[in-house]
Amino acid sequence: MLTDNVTDRIREFVVSLLPSYELELYDIQFRREGHGWVLRIIIDSHSGVTLDDCSRVSREVSVFLDVEDLIEHAYNLEVSSPGAERELRSSDECSRFIGERVRVKLFEELEGERVVIGELVEAASGEIVVITEQGKKISMPWEKIKKARLTLS
Numbered sequence: 001m002l003t004d005n006v007t008d009r010i011r012e013f014v015v016s017l018l019p020s021y022e023l024e025l026y027d028i029q030f031r032r033e034g035h036g037w038v039l040r041i042i043i044d045s046h047s048g049v050t051l052d053d054c055s056r057v058s059r060e061v062s063v064f065l066d067v068e069d070l071i072e073h074a075y076n077l078e079v080s081s082p083g084a085e086r087e088l089r090s091s092d093e094c095s096r097f098i099g100e101r102v103r104v105k106l107f108e109e110l111e112g113e114r115v116v117i118g119e120l121v122e123a124a125s126g127e128i129v130v131i132t133e134q135g136k137k138i139s140m141p142w143e144k145i146k147k148a149r150l151t152l153s
Contacts, residue, residue, distance in 0.1 A: 006030055006070050013064050014041060014057070023053060026082045030075075037075035039065075042082055046096070049081035088148040094123035102130060103151040104140060111138050117151065 007030045014025050026044040030037070043049055043057055058079040065071060088094050088102070097120055104116040116138055122129035128148070129139045 009068070009070055010039070010041075010061070010065070014061065017057070017060055018043060021053060021056060022047070023049070023057070026086075035076075037071075037073060038078060039071070039075050040078045040080070042080055044082055054079045054081070084150065084152055086150050088150065091123050091126055091128050091142045094120060094128050094148065097150060098123060101151050102128075102148060104128070104130060104148045105146045106140065106144050107146045108144065110140060110144060111136070113138060116140070 007028060010030070011025065011028050014028065018024055023043045023045045026042040027040075028042070029040040032038075041057065041061060043053065045053070058077060061079065062077060065077070088097065094102075100120055102116075102118065102120045106114050106116070108114070110116075113132070113136075116130050116132060118130045118132040118136075118138075120128060121131050121137070122139075126142050127139060128142065128145070129137060131137050
């Protein structure tokens, strides 16, 4: 089976499974890496993801993969959370993290800044607003953002 078809089938199963655990799918990847094939399922929750959540989802996905026999070669299954310094993929997703510290890289300079670090104070459709460590309030249209993530430092 082609990798995209395998990923699509697994995604369907995981998306149907996760709500029963009050979890959601953040990302799924199936690719060859230095040590072989890796199926990486990244789960999320508004209340945080625990090790028990990852273990439970890993067991369920393992059973599904054994029964469906979708993957014809050796692979490693990894189930994890997006982490404390997760990537933020849309302004809508950012709205969940108002008040958190973010690091935003821009495609081009905006208000004299190319990298903005500070507190996320607003997130509306298509735009976010950050107050920098220097107290400067910067509004950024999402299309000007190269990469945004939560940051601890």
